[in-house]
Amino acid sequence: MSLYLSFTTLFFLLSSGYAFPLQHRHHPHFATHNYRDALTKSILFFEGQRSGKLPSNQRMSWRRDSGLSDGSALHVDLVGGYYDAGDNVKFGFPMAFTTTMLSWSVIEFGGLMKGELMNAREAIRWGTDYLLKATAHPNTIYVQVGDAKKDHACWERPEDMDTPRSVFKVDVNAPGSEVAAETAAALAAASLVFRRSDPTYSNILIRRAIRVFQFADKHRGSYSNALKPFVCPFYCSYSGYQDELLWGAAWLHKATKNPMYLNYIQVNGQILGAAEYDNTFGWDNKHVGARILLSKEFLVQKVHTLHDYKGHSDNFVCSLIPGSSSAQYTPGGLLFKMSDSNMQYVTSTSFLLLTYAKYLTKSHTVVHCGGTIVTPKRLRNLAKKQVDYLLGDNPLKMSYMVGYGPRYPRRIHHRGSSLPSIGVHPGKIQCSAGFNVMNSQSPNPNILVGAVVGGPDQHDRFPDERSDYEQSEPATYVNAPLVGTLAYLAHSFGQL
Template sequence: MSENSNQLSESQVDFSVKDSWNGGYVGSLVIQNTSSDALDSWSIVVRSDDLDIKDSWGMTATDLGDGTILLEGSGYGASLEPGQTISVGFTASGDAPDTLDIVSPPQDPAPDDTSPFDSDDYAQVLDLSMDFYYAQYSGDLDEDHPIEWRGDSGLEDGADVGRDLTGGFYDAGDHVKFGLPQAYTSTILSMGALEFEDGYRAAGSYNDVVAHVSWVTDYLLRSYDDNGTADLSDDVFYGQVGNPEDDHAYWGAAEDMDMERPAYAITADQPGTEVTAQAAAALASGALLMRETGDDSRADTLIEAAESLFAFSVQYQGTYTDAIPEAADFYGSHSGYEDEIAWAATWLYEATGDEEYLAKAEEYYQPSGTYWAMTWDDQSMATALKLAEFTGDQKYLDDLDQHFDHWLYVVDRLDGTDTNNGLAWIDEWGSNRYAANTAFLALDYAQLLRTQEEDDRADELTAFARDQIDYMLGDNPDEFSYVVGFGDDFAQQPHHRGASGTDHVGADGDNLYDLNGALVGGPDQSGNYVDDRTDYVGNEVAIDYNAAFSGALAGLLDDSIL
């Protein structure tokens, strides 16, 4: 959406059909500026069945992909003086509609200074969010591990295949180590620390995020066996530890597990490109972070493995659930694996400067997530942002603007408050997660826009991001915090085996241990939420939920201290 664009209300637009013929018609819109201020630009979002605009004048038309069209003034129709009326129009194919439904715009973004939270609040929550990751550690823990109720676990992981696969993160409230969301989480944590280092440092959490990335990349290095040869055909990557069905049948602490925990291999004969490419991204982004800390030796090790694993991912392509069918019901790949290849290539280009990686990223890039969100399954919009930074190519900026226009003007918002326009809601399973991911990406894009002197658009995205995070922290109609440990009223029963302190999910009472910093799934489409650990949709916690949420907190904190 154009900078400084003002979205018009239904009362300012009059639609009529001026002419029609078999298979087409001319539509006319009379636009009136009913305000006392000049409009440098204007826009409306309309919805009509089978609207197929072929040509337009006085405006541009952009299909938003969800049955709506974004109309923006251009040429003679670009601006309106106070009280001015103009006529714009279009030709379209199909039958002429009786009317165009104008999608009501959201309220103007809340001004930054109306947030009920300050930098100290964001710093506190960011610090808590880092605690959540310590609670997810698997393996041999240090004696001074920050989470007192956690101990050593999963010490035999990999024994069935004769390889040390200890370490890493448990995925959620369970104890499976799923390769795809784990590698994605590590990549996003690195990205947040690289983009918003000042925010992490202001919260005293920089060393923690570095420790988490180091912990996971250590595990990913152990998961990759190149068999000591330069031949990629004998490479093995262990993309998962733990059978999900067996694991989910057990409710108890990780320290007390006694079920078998099989390791699942990805090979040239059974490729799993989503996982291996995402792991390459995690290793490359982790290398950048380690180099920032001055650990060049560690960074070199990670880059070497990332390059080899990326080459394997490109040479041996195939969807990973064919190699690990047990993951299909939990983390099935819907976007394909091209987005992971492009994503990994951007990180390798940034880490090495090798133009071949940039070419590979552009070759595999597709804007598959334009009308969704950045997730463990689809990183195309995050890739678009990195490619926009690297190349300045307008097509990547256009994809990003279309993505954020969708979130700002089309995605439904839950009820907000006097200081919050409400949570942007797209799905019930992890509704907070999607909004937090988009908030993180919006803050990162806002940084790029400021370098291009598009401050108004950057402010708009920052205000949106602040609304999303503030809603989760308690600026919502229920004054409820979806972050364990923050605020006066927060989730007491996140769906988490270890924190529950029980051997049955349905046991009465709140969890025995506070899973501080965990972001629970969130409200349903009506804004309802029940603090009940048996509700694994609304009360789930997961490593991918917190990854971009942590980065967004650092971004808001970074923005507040500039």
Template sequence: MVNATHPGSDVAAETAAALAAASVAFTGPHGDPRYALTLLKHAKQLFQFAKNHRGLYQNSIPSARSFYRSSGDEDELLWAAVWLYIATGHQEYKAYIAGANNVGGVRQSLGWDDKFVGAQALVAKLILQGKLPNNGRHAEMTSNVESFLCNVLQHGDGRSGRLTPGGMLYLQPWSNLQDVTTAMFVLVTHADHLAAASASLQCGGVRLPPAQLVSFARSQVDYILGKNPMKMSYMVGVGKRYPLQPHHRGASLPSIRKYPGKISCGKGAEYFHRSAPNLNVIDGAIVGGPDNNDHYDDSRGNYQQGEPSTYTVAPIVGVLARLLHN
């Protein structure tokens, strides 16, 4: 548990950001204004708690150290402040953004442990909308996120990945598609913000219109859904060919309806080492994806390529929703 004596400002601020963002979604004639106010109330409380009780959550919850270890809390605090400013317009959050000690610089990716790109993209949006001045930390954050996007679009220094021979953005061997889907989400949202302001993305001497950003995102989604050298959809259950052995316990073990008894660790290992397809199809899950030569080894033990995750599939929902309207 995270509390005043066992702080976790990273997870508290991240939760504050989520609640503030949700409050924005539930505000309006088609939402639930009362629920939105409840969400916002707790978002404010958690942000204040995070500021007053700094400390990484794995130091309070040691069991987390070996799995999802946090690298810091400055990104989550900034992320929360930006969302709270969007939700409230209050000077307190605007001042926090302008006075932030660390706004991230040019990041390699957006992910579960690094929210700087997300915060930068939101600040860039607010500047384009005339809700924040284009100076100081605000201008710095806009420059940072645009440099990130230029790198993604292959008009930068390559720190955000290079294209494989088949055209996939490749950054790392372990769950590479998480970096692809998050980058594409930022790409399409920023493209819309630019389009609304009749602006474009400047990458060195190249000016890229919003439509080109969306086109690149579409190419990556097409790759994920089967337009690739393996002719395989990396979203399970989509298309004629997709991974049959994702590294997922619930998918590889029998349903409780077919095996109501307890499955011991030893018994579970038997299912893990089977060469047959998983017993359950986890429709909609996205696996880690192929390597830098577009090869995918569909083996349950290949966790780097075969492990699905919520932080990989969640961003593509937004990207797909955007592409449906293009």
């Protein structure tokens, strides 16, 4: 049906008082963006971040095998997993969070993903297969492969890596409750993803999650203390480990339905900071995510002892409403939390808004911000506006997702993308030789399709310079929550 016909028909029907059947769609059906295309690309990105032996169905074909001896320094198999961003280190803390958020994306919105559901599951499994290896020994988690300082002194492809593949672990003597509890959360969340499609794998994941959480809770301590020279300042835990213990318990409660975890949350929630006013959700601080997750138990499952989490979640929502004292937006309308990789907070916040809107809708509830009533529809519109900005509705008319739309970042801070691929240049590119490329103005030869970069500054400016890692570097934890958000938007506009 042509657009002209549909509008004239619509006018006729409206003017004749025709009553429309209410559909369960929350947006009009003409989208300014192809959310389905963006969804496909947001998942494809993870193939560009793979470490290890690549499968025969690898679609990001300029990448090849890498890190095939990872773990050998400590006689363990740590081959696989993801490089977190534009370097060649495997950091377990953000990798686990990425896996949790990919899983949550599928748990909430996987039913809408159609053909992309299989690809999303593959992305999760690439993470969980590695996390199972990293937690194979009781009371021990291998949390990092690669010496970050030495890695950052080189600009080389993962396939050429010759920097030390040092292995770092937490254990009873050097605990790391935040990385352990986040790993438990990832395994528990993923167990829900595979519950129907692969029950055997799901059972392996949940059993491991239970064991890893016990270790996190029993041997309390921050991995930033135990491994400070190696994990800081890269993925130092600034928020402490209390938020991860609450978050991990929330996921184990959801995955096991064991009353032990609900009891744990009720007894420890306040001590673990459930009511704190920290409204930044990302790889370091999980408090807001735990609040939203637990609010569902109260709103939908009617677990009245978790009543407070609705209030805590409402406080988070009220902190975001434009005009509230704590919300900062760029002149172009982008939520702005901090200059270093701000887009990670945009994607994580948008996901939480859509998820909370879903819970509020199911329970016929709204949010009260002082005298203002905030409806689920308003939360969805706020999330959509953020995603639309990311995809190109911004002052620069630039998509911050590589490969989406006509204009996107061409010089991202990413070694594999910026250097010629093995297929084009089979010879080894030495450690420092790559810096000629890093410092050049030439566009990256390999398109890391779907990668979302750190994004513009607070004045909507984006220089597109490779050396500017704060704005130009992509990361797995930027994309992970976006997967669920794009699935929802693609479905609500009839694109899926």
